[in-house]
Amino acid sequence: MFVTNTEEIPGKKIVTCHGVVSGSTVRAKHVGRDIMAGLKNIVGGELKGYTELLIDAREQAFERLQEQARQLGANAVVNVRFSTSSVAAGASEIYIYGTAVTVE
Amino acid sequence: MLDLYFLLALVVTGFVVGQYLEKRHYQSIYKRERALVNLVTTSSKHPVGDIPPVTDRRLVQGSVVVSVDYFKRLLAALRNFFGGNVRAYETLVDRARREAILRLKESCPDASQIINLRIETSSISKGRKNQIGSVEVLAYATALYY
Amino acid sequence: MKYRAALPEHNDNVSHEHPLKEFFVLLAGAIGVIGVVYLMLGLFIDFAVDYVTPEMELRIFRTTDMIWEESGVQKDDERRQSLQALMGEVGTCLKIAYPITVRISESEQINAFAVPGGTVIVHTALLDALASKNGLAFVLAHELGHFQNRDHLRAMGRGIVLLAIFAALGGGGTDLSDMLVPVTDYETARFSQERESEADATALRALNCLYGHIGGATELFEVIAGSGNDVDFSFTHYFSSHPAARQRIAELHRLSEQLGFSLADTLPK
Secondary structure, rough: OOOOOOOOOOOOEEEEEEEEEEEEEEEEEHHHHHHHHHHHHOOOOOOHHHHHHHHHHOOOHHHHHHHHHHOOOOOOEEEEEEEEEEEEEEEEEEEEEEEEEEEO | HHHHHHHHHHHHHHHHHHHHHHHHHHHHHHHHHHHHOOOOOOOOOOOOOOOOOOOOOEEEEEEEEEEEEHHHHHHHHHHHHHEEEHHHHHHHHHHHHHHHHHHHHHHHOOOEEEEEEEEEEEEEOOOOOOEEEEEEEEEEEEEEEE | EEEOOOOOOOOOOOOOOOOHHHHHHHHHHHHHHHHOOOOHHHHHHHHHOOOOOOHHHHHOOOOHHHHHHHHOOOOOOOOHHHHHHHHHHHHHHHHOOOEEEEEOOOOOOOEEEEEEEEOOOOOOOHHHOOOOOHHHHHHHHHHHHHOHHHHHHHHHHHHHHHHHHHOOOOOOOOOHHHHHHHHHHHHHHHHHHHHHHHHHHHHHHHHHHHOOOOOOOOOHHHHHHOOOOOOOOOOHHHHHOOOOHHHHHHHHHHHHHOOOOOOOOOEEO
């Protein structure tokens, strides 16, 4: 499935528009990552544990987006936008939305 | 001991009433989505298809703040211990988002198309440290009339 | 480009597992993990405490002795000195090599307690409630038993462990730690009751060593049981720090039978 954050897919023509689709996950860290992050706070630098956590969450949200587009009968999603926010203590929500279209 | 009973009472009330309210909200969302499904909506900047000259264009928005019940808050705290998907909060954000988009659509029922839909999410803190339990979703777009 | 309206058949953005099932699984897991950590640290504390000798403890807590001087505890008098002499006899039987000071405190509560650093406080109400020297000796031996078993050190160590666990859980005051407080209260009470029973057993042996019989051992408990202030056998007794008086009397009878001790007449005060 084509997923892009441009208006159109270069080289393809949009035939049908199916509306707005979205994929989201809410993922929490666990105590182990917390402790490592706490230690890392002393020296600074990238918190690899959290980065990996959010990458996994984003992948899952991505799959859900594509699944929802597939259910509507689309084969591409254009104009995709990402958003991250924290909704609970220690958990953050990854939200991806776009327009599902059929291209040929 | 009294603390424990009080806590249990809160949790049970939160669970029973919360589940019921959530189910009711979802039913309302399904009904309204079905009614408004024919309103063309897109997150692209350009309208869908070739359209006649536009007579009016307006910025429209819809927003909602939704909170979780006590049971779900406890569940999220437990989940924080082990990590993974916080399933309790997934329904929260899903409901909030769909409700915001529906309110946006309901604010302009006569529109012909809605383009450039964007969604902003922010969390609202309860006041006690780290206890965030509600989420605000704002959906905004341009409504075209032709 | 045309528009085809549709709605997704199933909602993938939420999971359809029942929240109650998830809740119980997670709760069981959390209690299990905390239980294991607590047990392991408890074992470690028991192991470490044996390395703190009474002399070390005395030195550490010597400063608290001065606090008692000013807190309104009664001054030195004949009653206190005779109590101190009795304490000395009991101490010899228990083979305690370091000095224990006994002080009398004016109070209507029937109570006596051991303070870290080698001090035992006895309330006047307790002195008035007991009619025999043997009963008093039992109480003093019980408190000395706490010293010998390093009970207050163990309790302190466990308290620190609990604090650390709660801090790791995200700071006290979050919903999760609020929920787990009754679990730890129960565990603390159970531990405390165990140590009280141990001290009772030590005192029984000391009484037999001092007088050759265990008459008067249960005198204080009989007074408490009869006074109506005893912890009753409802649910709350699981959470109290001492076993109920009736239970302690029964336990002492059982132990004295097991060890072959005998009853005899008691001495007046």
